[in-house]
Amino acid sequence: MRVTTVSPFPFVPKRLEVEGPVFVGGEGEVYFSRCGNFVVKVYHDRALPPEKEELLRRVLALGKNLGEEASFLCWPVALVREIDGWRRIGVVTKRIPRPPFRELVDYIFSPREFKRAVEEGANWLNYLQVAHSIARTVAALHGKGCAHADLHFGNFLVDIRKGLAVLIDLDGLVVPGFLPPQVAGMMPFMAPEVVMGRETPNQRTDRHSLAVLVFHTLLLRNPLQPLVCYAEDPEEDERLGWGKMALFSEHPLDFRNRPERLGIPLFRRGVLSYRMLPPHLQELIERSFLEGLRSPEQRPLAREWERALFFTFFELWRCLRCTQYFPYPYWMPLPLRRCPFCGETVRHPHPVVCSVLERKGQGVLVASKRKIVLGHRFNLVAKMLHGQREDEILGEVQWKEGEGYVFSGVGHWQVVSPCGERRKVEPGERVLLGQNLLLVFGDFALRVEENGL
Known part of the structure; x- marks a missing residue:
């Protein structure tokens, strides 16, 4: 198929030959250009708001002067005008090479993915690098006055060996007074107030999603995963679990969502606790999921996460037994300073x-x-x-x-x-x-x- 494009960038051809679709979703269809350099997303005509093309034009304009941020923000670079002579609405972005990039979910969905990555040569240090890259990306986006509105582990592509993350699906950005919310997000990453319909996506709800992503990347689980059934209807049960009844899994007083085997070393079929992280990260997690869960203004800024994760690199130690890097637990008594992955005690010196x-x-x-x-x-x-x-x-x-x-x-x-x-x-x-x-x-x-x- 032949796609006619409109772009302010000279490197985007006015015509692209595409193959596919390689993916069909609720919003539209995704194609790859035959030259291998671009991804084309074409929206379904049904229920497409009349102002959609104008909104996409505004998104495109916001990405004209990205500089080095273009390396981790996969911003739209063109609009679709026609496909084989038929008028269609869509966007064109640069294609992120796969491999080495893969969806973040492929690495953090559960400890199983982490163990597979370790077998392939990755280390928890790489996961910390990815978490820092995610925070830096969201901080850059928020610094432009934008909210993503759909942050989740399917919208980040990562090169795990280099610890790099790239944010995709930037066609639904939110800018107050300029770009209204167009999507709500993926429920396990949505702020409770959005799940309950009390708020539309904005930077404060993005900050919740970012905190979930950082926690999920470092500890290989969702911090709010419901473990209690609240309704017979599955959809209502999900809405309650992630919305009205949302609860931090390590709440100090309410154990409803507390995982079994919490704090037991991961390689002994255990579950990583946020207590393995340095105090400055523990503080941000508590602000996010204890204080900020119901009070959005308390949630840490993306820049706070970026800075805290950056300084965590200088607190790492390497286990002599399993070779994993982990934050050295100087805040714990000496006999309790163990590797959170295999349980080996830190040896002298x-x-x-x-x-x-x-x-x-x-x-x-x-x-x-x-x-x-x-x-x-x-x-x-x-x-x-x-x-x-x-x-x-x-x-x-x-x-x-x-x-x-x-x-x-x-x-x-x-x-x-x-x-x-x-x-x-x-x-x-x-x-x-x-x-x-x-x-x-x-x-x-x-x-x-x-x-x-």
Whole structure:
């Protein structure tokens, strides 16, 4: 079939030869171009609102100046004008290569998919990268004043080995006063107020969907999965379970949706708990599913998720038994610090745990909630401190038997002893990482809270 297109972009041909359909859904049919570069979505004529083409034109206009965001937002690049001479309405997007990309659902639907991915060479670190990529994508979209309205695990394509996520189906965006809601979403990812019909999709409901996606990606389950039957009619039961009666699976007082074997290591047929995540992620989850479940204004912003997930990379430890990366549980008593996947206890020498301090106001170093976990041959990199994407190496940590962990800096820095004595350290000089020692790098510092002994 021959598709005639209208596009502001010179790289989109005015005519495309397509094959298919490769998919037929409720909204329309999907085709691939024979050149392999484009996907064409053509809407069913039935019940198509008269303003649909104008709405699509507005969506197209919003994506004219994406820059690097075009790499993770699969924005429409053209409108369909005709197919084989017949007037039709549709959109054209770039085709995301499969492989290496696959739908997110193929990796996170259940622990079974995770175990299969591990057998193929993936690691939980890749899942953390995907979660961060998802949060970054939604944050970029929200930064443009848009809501997606249909965030779920079928609308993200991921390259699991690189930890990359691309958001698709951007033809139904919501912009207050410019683009009205056109879709409601997939029920397990919809905010309860949307399920109950009390609210239409917006950025606050997107924030709920994002929280569900992040939780699902990291812990391989939906945080609100109903385990109680509320009505004999299956559709009504589903509406109640995800809407009026929606409940966080790890609610501290109400156990209705609590999974069996919660907290037991995953590779022992257990269920991962959000308590395996660092405190700053636990806090966002509680804001999302305890405070924010019924109070949308309490839900964390996408930028908060992006930042918290980014800093989680610097709190990871690797299990010597199953080789999975996991957040080192410094917030738990030492005997309880185990791998959440196989249950192996973290062995001696334990890692160094440092808190991050930042200069505020009058130049005073103030402690943040962030931690950095360091082990033998770990590099301290500038982005660990200030969060910018810079790979400047500040120094290296090494374990010396009979001494403990020592730090060798690359440039000039300072060290402050627990009693307050300050001195400059020359490049290459080794400093033993004792308890409460302060390492100062300009406007940032690290305080050694645990030295691994």
